[in-house]
Amino acid sequence: VKTTAATETSVSLQKLNIDVQIIGNIATTTMTMTFYNNSSSVLEGELTFPMPDGVSISRYALDINGKMREAVPVEKAKATEVFESIERRRVDPGLLEKVEGNNFRTRIYPLPAKGTRTIIIAYEEELKFGKESALTYNLPLDYNQTIAEFSLKTTVYESLVKPELVQQPDGSFNLDNKGNTYVAEMKKTNYQPQKALSINLPKRSDMPEVQMQKASNGYYFLVNVFPKSQNRPRQWSNQIGIIWDASLSGLQRDIKKELELLGLIIKQKQNLTIQLGLLNNAFKNAGTFNITNGNWDVLKEKLEKVVYDGGTNFSAINATNFGANEYLFFTEGLSTFGKNVVALNKPIHTINSSQKADYSTLKYISLKTGGQFVNLNSSSVNQAFEQLNEEQLQFLGIKNAADVRQTYPSMRVNVNGHLSVAGILSQFSTNIILQFGYGNTVVSEQTVRLDPNAQGLTTIDVSRVWAQKKIAEMDIQYEQNKQDISDLSKQFGIVTRNTSLIVLENLDDYLRYDI
Template identity: 35%
Template sequence: MKVSSILLLATALLTGPAVLAQQPAISEPLAPPPRPLVLRVPEAAQPVRLTRVNVDVMVVGRLARTTVEMTFHNPNARLLEGELQFPLLDGQQVSGLALDFDGKWRPAVPVEKARGQEIFEEVTRARIDPALLEATQGNNYKLRVYPIPAHGERRVSLTISEHLREKRDGSALLRLPLAFSERLDVFDLRIQAPGLKAEAVKAVRGLGGARWENRAGGATLEMRRRDYRPEDRVEASFSAAGGPLVTVEEFDGKRYFYAELPAPRTLLAPRPSPRQLALVWDASGSGAKREHGREFALLDAYFRALGNTRVRLTLARDASEDSGTFVIKGGDWSSLRAVLEKVSYDGGTNMAAFRPHAAADAVLLFSDGLGNFAAPTMPDFAVPLFAVSAAAAADNDRLRQAAEKSGGAFVDLLASSPAEAVTALLKQGPRLTGLRSNGARDLVAAPADAESGRLAVAGILSEASAILDLEWRQPGGAVERQQLKVGSAGALSASFAAQAWANLQLRQLLPERSVNRAAIERLGRAFGLVTPGTSLIVLDRVEDYVRYEIVPPTELRVTSAPKRD
């Protein structure tokens, strides 16, 4: 008899008032249905229950690290193997796994993905305790655990890192994976926000009865419930810090820093109106799953704002198809819309086909970014690319990177409000064009948040402290320079910096994972991250790590060191 315990993960919704004089005919994005976390125990005669959950969250600026400790109870009279399948939201990533051994947590270590699968199968046949966590498709994960003892319990700890989504008011939105389908015997939650006052934090939903308190170091919320089922959507918002924040961490003999600072504040400037616009429409088989109503509504608002332009249409499948030129007058694009409404969606997605057939002032691409044919990477665009996603299953990181690299913008119609969607196509702000330091190396930055204007930067300190030199180019071409001092003095107390640096590096590499496979695997192995090429594994005995040539966790390294004569 197959038995599954199903848990639901919450998703977030960003909405806000319109900022345009004329509201486009696009409804606010609806929250997608909860995505389930599923425990599969095929050989269980009685359901294996999740009985206790302990959640500990640390929020620093736009970063959050959430540790979820779960206790599973097996009422059956035999040992069982379980497989925990769970999705994460956009911006979330598994950054840690631990398994309970006799009351002590043993952290997982990284292993090459295929090798991890082989080892798990071998040690399971030998009836030795292993756990293996690996990425599947998209932002989905699978955790295999053996054994879940007969009439006993097994505890598993997952750590999730997240770059918090921004709300329209510039605050950061924390989304917690706390929505479960069954009542828990015990539920504990703690959220800490170093450097923030309790007044700067509020519960958006799902934390009724819990109160924020000012404690040493920052705002804290704690709650404990028994015989309790958390609400389906649990969210909290954190006001943006006024000035810069810095955290520093020593990791593997290096000192990493992570910093956030406000970008130069300027009003958004109008983008030049394209006289010739290249419209690339992904007509592959997966294109049928996009929400075309939202796409048409965006085009209607965009062309109404432009007034007059010429559009060269390209249909992209396994090859590109030149589908003609359309003249837009007074915002009337009815002839172009009639062609798009009759598109047949079939074939594979060759991203080389995204290249327009003729020169243009800008490129407007509608696609899910999922390539499965020929060219493994997005083409380079010599003019601004505006990439629009309207599919639940999409490679938004790939689309976002290509758009930002070209000086354009990325729009997610399933997450953006109507005003945000159109504004991204019509307006532009300052761009970071230079990042240097004489006291730090391997610098990496994430794009500044659209509303708060805050920029995330990370790197490795080669001196006790360093001055970062940032160069910004304003929409009109003017250059503005900015400096930030980073170091341990005044830094917040949080062990975030090393993995934050690694995650920012991964953010740049993952969109073209087939090209960057080796670099992605190196980062995963060095920082204990689950990537398309690396998994996390926990083994029972020191000799198992030695046998499979896996570097054991720190607690076992002294035991596993060779003896001297």
């Protein structure tokens, strides 16, 4: 905890209560922390903590006059302005905001002299599929000070296979089963936690897991399946389209590396037809090149002589007279005209070699079309070629989606032994068919039954999980979706890059600042 007008030892963590609840692939971790101000001065406290990628804070509460008060979501800029305005009046605001990377910061004022303040922070996390066909939960517990009162409780609901404690903070911490629910609990005084809590949750590939929750018009659902997946060598098409960004910003790209990568692809394929398109303010078909026995000298010379000029207009690209079965798009992803959308419905592999790039747009284009994104800044030419030369099993979509809406992911995603899909069911019950494959080819399907009577629960907030998945997908194109992200995060109380959670002391302040 960083404080103002005091040494770092002035404020200590006096009490820590951690409650972990896991159901399916969702873990909800709630931490109740009481801080003690040992100094004789009133202080402002600041606590910064990192979160795993894709995890967001979903609850923040602060003690006001001895009672915990839940925070409300508000635009980030407004929250900061209100906090600083109220702080000057020496009353009790609390603010939780997202800062650089996936780090979160909370500011607490005042921390009374020789007194305490308590905060509650909770976050929901989609667990990742690790080794040995298991989901993995990890909670770092490496503290540099003794905590007067420490407690930890972990509950794993409805698990057909007993979870495995890979690491526990104390030898007394063991998971005991109550039917299909497993519970572990410990309480300590004057305790310094130094070991993490790490749990493996084995899953069966033949058993989909479904959780459902009533919505205003239907049911939210969360489906987890565990398909057996394996990568396979990419079968390059005989007809490849190259989209070469010839705008002025192309002078900042590493053309040498890009040509080396293209050369490796052609060397492996040997015989193919390449259609070349040059893109700047407009899109121009620059010729068809028949490659025989890996000889691409004419094409290489053409690319080496490209004159870079003008801006970039992604919306100028279209399939008219530029047909191919897959595309290689060499660009830094910065479209200066029109939308960052490419009107092609075949796999597009986006390849960047510029230090200044729009990574979100490049990833969006490749994900949307079933291609791959390659960053030549962070990988060698050989590594990039290996990445492109391998196809991962992908989730391609839902076959019969008439009874469901707003399902996420709505784009293709790679499947590494586990897939999580959230959406809204319009009817009372139905079967959905999840499709898996490579590129545009379906190689397997899995039928999942959605039935609120059998799968309804109140243990986790399925609606919030759905909202987090939708926000994560919209965030890929943040600028276009900024307002929608703000509206959704405020509706579901989720902290994002443009929303924060704030606690105010007086009802008058909520009314005054329209919060």
